[in-house]
Amino acid sequence: PDICEKAENGELQIYLEDYAFSRQSKSVHKLAEFGGVLKYQLYIQLEIVPIPVVSGTWKKQVLGKGNLAKADVKAKVMQKFDCFFQNQNVCDAFCICRYGEIQNGLKAHSLPEEI
Numbered sequence: 001p002d003i004c005e006k007a008e009n010g011e012l013q014i015y016l017e018d019y020a021f022s023r024q025s026k027s028v029h030k031l032a033e034f035g036g037v038l039k040y041q042l043y044i045q046l047e048i049v050p051i052p053v054v055s056g057t058w059k060k061q062v063l064g065k066g067n068l069a070k071a072d073v074k075a076k077v078m079q080k081f082d083c084f085f086q087n088q089n090v091c092d093a094f095c096i097c098r099y100g101e102i103q104n105g106l107k108a109h110s111l112p113e114e115i
Contacts, residue, residue, distance in 0.1 A: 014042060015100040017092065018052040051100075055092075058099040 006012040016038075019031060042048045060066035063076050074091045078084060085091035101107070 008047075012046070012048060013100060013104070014048055014050040015053050015096050015103075016050045017058070017096055018054045020055060053096055053099055058095050061102055062095045062098045 042050055056066035059068050070088055074088055077091050
């Protein structure tokens, strides 16, 4: 089934990393606006309310330590899952997906050597 069919059957869950606000961040408003548009479209198009995940929560669940620095996350994930990620965003997305699998009692998908 395609993504729309899975959504209609209630089989689809979408996990998104929750906002991480910083006092120095100049992109807070842009992130919030984009997040709002994304969540709105997910609801309008697929009737899905995404599940927010705090970065420390997925890090703890997937990697065993919730306060890892970005560079340490990528290194630990590559070591643990024996694959290479082209950038940090792809690595984080993989971890959030893995978090969702864990939450739903699913086994990790097999991975290509490079993502």
